[in-house]
Amino acid sequence: MQAFQFSIFSDPRLADLRDPNAPLHNKLVNDAFYTVNAQTKEQRRGRDVFEKNCMTCHNTPNVFNNLTNTEALGNGVRPPNFPTFAPAVPQLRGVKDAGPYFHDNSMATLEDVVDYFNSDEYNRSADGKNFPIHMSRKERSDLLEFLQIL
Numbered sequence: 001m002q003a004f005q006f007s008i009f010s011d012p013r014l015a016d017l018r019d020p021n022a023p024l025h026n027k028l029v030n031d032a033f034y035t036v037n038a039q040t041k042e043q044r045r046g047r048d049v050f051e052k053n054c055m056t057c058h059n060t061p062n063v064f065n066n067l068t069n070t071e072a073l074g075n076g077v078r079p080p081n082f083p084t085f086a087p088a089v090p091q092l093r094g095v096k097d098a099g100p101y102f103h104d105n106s107m108a109t110l111e112d113v114v115d116y117f118n119s120d121e122y123n124r125s126a127d128g129k130n131f132p133i134h135m136s137r138k139e140r141s142d143l144l145e146f147l148q149i150l
Helices: 002-009 012-018 025-030 041-053 110-117 120-124 126-130 137-147
Strands: none
Touching (some): 041 137, 110 120
């Protein structure tokens, strides 16, 4: 199933990510940002903020592919209490131009998204309790600089 999803939805320029024998395969699998050129100090700090706060969900391959992990589910079998209509974690390539954001388009700007995940509302939620995010103004600004270049 995952191979089919890759063949339909993946950027053909990332073919090496799908082929374990390709020269760049290990580099692409182990460094989600190999193709991202963070040039400024703000962008580099933003990458660090992203890795600290966002990589739990937006990890490889979800940085650049909006796949869900279906391998453990098998053919039509769901674990007990598995959410039926949970939205997939979106890919982030070109995220600056992808608004409005969230499955219900409830966030107009990327700044709104970052502010939500940095809010008490998020941090009191089930996800926020498991994966809390607390950024300073500088970290927020650096993260937004980094997201602009994805």
